[in-house]
């Protein structure tokens with residue numbers, strides 16, 4: 468009985484403390500407190516974007532010393548690594564979004580969030596012009612504001628290389644709307660294939676999905692599509708499932724060029740075993756409404772009928788970024804994006820800090836890089852505020868010097884020393900690579916992790932569990948972690964939703 472009672476108490480303790488912890492986290496995320504108001508005496512930081520870089524900055528920045536204004540066409544943060552999962556319904560789309568006010572409302576000083584798109588930045592007069600690009604507009608829908616510091620984190624857009632038909636006939640995989648479009652289009656293809664009297668050729672065309680780009684986005688999306696087919700469509704569309712075909716097209720000699728060779732081989736083999744067609748050294752030349760034109764490795768052209776093309780061909784700079792760079796032609800000479808110094812200041816415009824995919828650096832355009840840069844900038848601003856306070860103090864002390872020479876000399880020296888300390892504390896940005904992970908379908912993932920000056924490559928089901936735990940813990944809020952975990956359980960129990968919105 469003592470043992471049974473012991474187990475009972477332990478269980479009770481675990482349940483009570485678990486519930487208390489959950490209630491604490493929920494309360495902490497649900498109930499924002501009072502905030503300091505905007506202060507005209509403080510400097511203003513304007514943050515462009517609510518993606519990985521900007522959100523990491525907003526999470527970490529101390530707003531006590533600054534007025535912060537966030538301008539972004541999205542009033543939420545999108546957790547991109549799980550976008551392919553949301554596109555096939557493994558996760559609910561809202562589970563991977565976090566409204567940005569869930570972060571800014573918890574800052575010491577009130578942060579202004581403006582849902583708008585920056586149209587122009589003037590680095591000389593230090594102003595940003597932005598417009599409300601949403602469907603509903605008020606009497607004012609465009610304005611210009613000044614900044615003391617600008618955090619430029621607008622990301623990138625999908626690169627189409629000017630290939631005919633990409634914009635018109637393919638779906639992308641970058642934004643929330645892309646995932647929704649893909650889901651709708653795929654379900655439409657399925658239901659159209661189920662229409663009575665459809666010919667065999669037409670069914671095969673409608674159910675042929677072509678994924679362009681063997682980078683991590685294309686691979687993860689293909690893996691997710693395959694799961695959808697095997698775990699759900701075979702049950703609910705038994706007459707059509709065998710006609711569904713996925714083709715992955717990559718122009719380079721292999722998929723996933725940034726992963727280690729053994730993982731590339733593992734992924735390609737695993738795809739082929741699951742009857743997914745992997746075409747490497749094959750270039751998409753045109754996308755028509757009902758087919759895709761391919762240049763094969765031997766140079767010949769082939770036209771393959773298909774119902775849906777998903778374009779995951781990489782990134783390019785946004786027009787607003789190109790326009791900003793064009794104002795500094797001497798300094799901004801890299802066509803890939805904004806050039807920054809070691810402290811992430813835009814070369815030629817030191818009041819602008821630029822982070823993430825809109826920059827041209829030696830780092831890959833990844834969430835890992837952008838979020839580390841955002842966190843780094845938060846420390847830069849903290850140090851800058853301290854430095855500026857000390858400089859102001861030094862000025863006052865210097866001015867008072869004539870009157871109280873002795874007392875002031877000591878104070879001035881102490882302030883100077885403090886100032887030097889803060890100047891030293893401003894270290895250049897240093898990126899720490901924590902490894903690369905990608906989901907490849909069928910409950911398998913691959914990972915390349917830095918290990919003892921080398922690399923540890925792994926693939927399979929255990930890596931998949933690791934992948935899930937990493938992404939779950941990387942989500943920015945407890946709320947999102949709960950929602951994603953809940954979706955994973957629901958999908959395992961009940962499968963994915965087949966309704967077409």
Ligand code: FAD
Pocket residue numbers: 515516517518519520521538539540541547548549550551583584585586620621622623640641642684785787822823824825832833834835836837904
């Ligand atoms: P973004 O996150 O793209 O944010 C840009 C922000 O700027 C957005 O809020 C946008 O609305 C806003 N914006 C756009 N135009 C304007 C404007 N004119 N004015 C103001 N704001 C503007 N990386 C990884 O490390 N691991 C992964 O597993 C991973 N998976 C991915 C999966 C997918 C499907 C995709 C597409 C990318 C993935 N990435 C991953 C890459 C990662 O998402 C990007 O590197 C990261 O989003 C870059 O962050 P960012 O802040 O520079 O840009």
Ligand code: NAI
Pocket residue numbers: 548628630679680681682683684685687716717718719725749750751752779780781782831832833834903904905906
């Ligand atoms: P990417 O640039 O990595 O890959 C795009 C691929 O498309 C390239 O391999 C390119 O050769 C191919 N391509 C382009 N045009 C083509 C054409 N006409 N025909 C055939 N192939 C063509 O882009 P992706 O995958 O969107 O990734 C962007 C960034 O986001 C990368 O830095 C990536 O590392 C990161 N990312 C990381 C993920 C992860 O770590 N799990 C997941 C998704 C993205």
